[in-house]
Amino acid sequence: MSGSPSDRNSLEELWRRRVEDVGLRLDFARTFVEEVQKDLAAGAVPAADGTFSFRRALRAESIAAVEFGRVLLIYADLVVNGKPPDEGDWVTYAKGQQSTPSEFTCSPIPCEKPLP
16 A cells, blocks of 8 residues: 555544444344344234334344445455555445435335335
């Protein structure tokens, strides 16, 4: 990686914060799965609604886990190999997170593709 050590340090810090951010999202998704499981076990929601909520929670957890792995690999490549990430990919991803939901989401928590 070319550039000054302070540039590299600031880039590493930026990506370390991104790893922390997606880690928090993954923790939240896992906690949500646990809460939905507790509600289902307690009979707090009707079975059909509970099953649907549980499937959505598992899907959100899976998506969060994949994103955590992706960001962690980018960070590791930067720290270990000195390879700077392609910031264009991150900008595109970040814009996608702030845009309107895609056809595969029905709320902030991704779910099944809606029927036509």
